Amino acid sequence: MSTRVLIVDDHRLFRSGVRAELGDGIEVVGEAEDVDTAVARIAELEPDVVLLDVHMPGGGGQEVLRRVLGSGSSVRFLALSVSDAAEDVIGVIRGGARGYVTKTISGRELTDAIKRVAEGDAVFSPRLAGFVLDAFASSEAPSIDPELDSLTQREREVLRLIARGYAYKEIAKELFISVKTVETHVSSVLRKLQLSNRHELSRWATARRLV
């Protein structure tokens, strides 16, 4: 069965570009160009994965996440953006997206990422992995929940390899673990990123207006 995808982006050219690039096993069921349409289409079409642009008129991707996930929907989001600003990346992930990739990603990689998100796994771009390492490393304040507020050695290793440009398969080979285990580690990092109430995570992202 193919993965049903909704593309949310305010640029028509970009939507048709993505549509043309997506590989086998992906069925684009619809498109939306702003926040309201996106919320309506998601409710109506119930796609497996929503490809979500971060910057859109009317509140952007974060507003879509807030409204859709707030209503109890379990649809999965993959954020797709030209921006690599830490604020935006950390913002949509904490808003509930299961992954973040930049628009320069190739069609094949995007197809893989969509399938991975559809299966409930997380997708980290090298840059997102770098942000996470940076954000969790720069902590001197005592953490409230040690389990959520720090990364394990293994998670750190996995993130480091993602940041170095390794694909999941290559990471598995490098660390002598299965691809499934790599996915588990990444999902666990995603959970920490979303649930950790370390306020300095958001503050860090805002302070660091770096690309």
Next chain:
Amino acid sequence: MTRPVDGQLVAGVAKGIAQQLNLDPVVIRLAFVLLTVVNGIGIVAYAALWLFTPRRPYEGVPPQRDWSQIAAFTAIGMALMVFGWLTGASGGGIATWPIAVVGIGALILWQQADPDRRRRWMSGAVKGVRHNHIRSLIGMALVVIGASGFLYVQGEFAEMRPGLLFTAVVVGGLAVIAAPWLAGLWKELQLERRERIRQEERAEFAAHVHDSVLHTLTLIQRNAHDSREVQRLARSQERELRNWLYQPEQDADATLAAAVRRVAAEEEDAHGVPIEIVCVGDRELDSRFSAMVHAARQAMVNAAKYSESAVVSVYAEVEPEEVTIFVRDRGKGFDLNTVPDDRMGIRQSIIGRMERNGGSARIRTAPGEGTEVMLTMKVENS
């Protein structure tokens, strides 16, 4: 002599004289204030000069007046007047001057505003008075009390103090009445100032887009047949625009991450292969780490030139005790043992340079497997 527009406080008369006489305008301005306070000649002279001096031609948006300076000079003038009045140094008639000064100030503001704004000010003042019945009533009462009190003590002018007191009451009353109007005026000025700043920002943005983005788009159209060149142009423009939008001004020679970014950008431009950089942590750049960045640059050059990889990944991590830089490609790779000894790139520029500076370099590659260069350097804790 002409009156310049930039740097004028009232009409540019003082600044014009100052430029003519090669003096600081502050001196001239103080002289005008002093002359005004002593016998009023200053203001007359100013007005005359204003009338008879031509305005210097000026193109573009007139610059913002420095209101704080105007306020300062007005305050000085007022203080001098009050002083003169209290000490009796300058006759009784001087008491009318503060009112004259305020009036002239208001007139200038009035004259500078456009007709539309004037209408708004007017309606605002009327509405303000109507809406603040209590305030107006109190103000009126104060004026009446003050005036009658003043008249009452007129007969016994020898007793100066009650007279002063009631004068103060009159002024207070007037202030209460005028307060909302003055506040509105002030708010209006602030608003106008903010709008002007916004316009300037927009103009700067437009200028930047024109110089960089539009220019690159033209170049791309002209080089449309050369896909490599088009990609190089697009990448370099993207990087520049990102830096301009998101990145704080950074000195590329001061920190490690900035240096790695700069080096990668230069090699990306030179070879037309995208170099993706991820940096975690940062530190100051000293000579050892500069050498490390040089080694990383050589690794990037090798990857971009020989690997035939579509993209090169660079990852730099600064930890408290160690710095690591990885340069990786997914290109064709090579057999390390077959590299001739005289190939300077790897042996000297990368491994040798790292070892000379107390670090190490490891190269992992095999034909068809891509190449990864790992550079590590311990942080010296001194």
